[in-house]
Amino acid sequence: MRIVVPAGGIGGARFLRGLKAALGIGADLTEDDPTITVIGNTGDDITLFGLRICPDLDTVMYTLGGGINESQGWGRAEESFAVKEELAAYGMQPTWFGLGDRDVATHIVRTQMMAAGYPLSAVTEALCDRWRPGVRLLPMTDDRVETHVVVADGDGGRRAIHFQEWWIRHRAALPALEIVSVGAEDAKPAPGVVEAIDEADLVLLPPSNPVVSIGSILGVPGVRAALERATVVGVSPIIGGAPVRGMADACLTAIGVETSAEAVAAHFGPDLLDGWLVDTADAGASVEGVTVRARPLYMSDPDATAAIARAALDLALELKGDRP
């Protein structure tokens, strides 16, 4: 079985870990194992201090590779922050980004390989040689696509800031007037992305941020069209009118979508979605052209997460059976 999962950071990574558990996939893949191809969001990527940082790819890689800081959900376990402290002591800006020492090594490897001319997809593959995430991790694109958030500048004007600045520095508290995917129009899907979708038996959308994670991936020309050809089941990131985690509501508001399981499914649309899992709190949700199923969706522990992944998988297999 071939499965494709477009994924953002923490929510996507945890869902993927649940999916691997549901499928019995360990660190050492065998030929009989189902293959999971992850299409990672790179819209959050940022260059800080000359280092190329890919927060979502790293969160997936660390989570599936056993290196994640579990309680935090991002960054490395047993992390230290000497580099960050010292950069601040030199007066370097910004100081708001959580740059751990172990993490810095990942960024150094990536930056060096990219400076040597390797595309991000090749770099990601090389990094995964160490982490053995048990999935094939592809960036959505090798091109530079950056999510910027347009906010009021205080003088009646507007200014665009990098998503990370809005998300981390301002905790998404500055009202977002617009969310722009800079460079998306001219981007091409990374090698293997469209092929993986076209060859997939099914596609699962984890409960990642529908705007800046899944939306960013859908914004790469050719990806949405490929997904529309596939059997796609999504897991709602919204439960009872609030994001499961993160600040997806601020992103949804910015693009004029209500923060509800139903509205997010309608936003993705029936061309994209075949099935949609909602929490039991949203059991009444209905979206024309989409099979909606309700079950508990809190990824409260690995077993609960595996059960959610299993349910998404089952719905997709069921819907796939319905197709000619």
Next chain:
Amino acid sequence: MRIVVPAGGIGGARFLRGLKAALGIGADLTEDDPTITVIGNTGDDITLFGLRICPDLDTVMYTLGGGINESQGWGRAEESFAVKEELAAYGMQPTWFGLGDRDVATHIVRTQMMAAGYPLSAVTEALCDRWRPGVRLLPMTDDRVETHVVVADGDGGRRAIHFQEWWIRHRAALPALEIVSVGAEDAKPAPGVVEAIDEADLVLLPPSNPVVSIGSILGVPGVRAALERATVVGVSPIIGGAPVRGMADACLTAIGVETSAEAVAAHFGPDLLDGWLVDTADAGASVEGVTVRARPLYMSDPDATAAIARAALDLALELKGDRP
């Protein structure tokens, strides 16, 4: 009083600390303080993992700024090595360079500023804004000069390796057939270097490596000529036929100079040296055209080091009085 000190790493940095103590210079310079301009060796500089590393400049800066690892003599106090461990876990080479986490931040700042177009002299000044070393620290040149060591390749041929690889990885144990200062011929002294020498009341040579530290500085066109115009007193790095620290003997052998206080002074020559301090163990040393004075030269503690610096200063002032 204006003093110029061409300096390498550990030996130079400790001598400078002694000189500051002898002159009563603290972190907060006053207008009445004597000014010390340090001409730092950059021949040891190396780019590793995309980071520009200047070991000698940093050793001087950290030592005089209170950030040095005292027992080791180089690197930062309270240092950790998470980045280095992680780079090794990714299979990155080389693994033999002692890259500490705190130190990495310095290299990141330097690399970023250099990528933005700042010359090394401006970068060094910016780094010193934080460390307040109480001296003016100038790199010998803003151009790239790299000390390479030619060694036998095992097949009857020769190969050149970076000084750091020879020094750290091979502990200077591979016989050096030749020591080459790559780029020296085309290098220009950094802004202020020649001016500082010409305006100096006296120049002191600390007990730095006479080949790869002082020799490297002398190899920048124009520097030796300027020093020959000045009153120069050197402190022998060789005591009783052995280097005070480090592996200067291996470097001296490579250039055909005997490892003795006398031979090093003769190698520098009377055009450069006016006075030469040797240890009491070498009291019989004599070099034509150079005033040799013997006193204890082990920099065993800060007081002993300050007394050595004071003796060098006194000899220089005395010799200067002798000049027209």
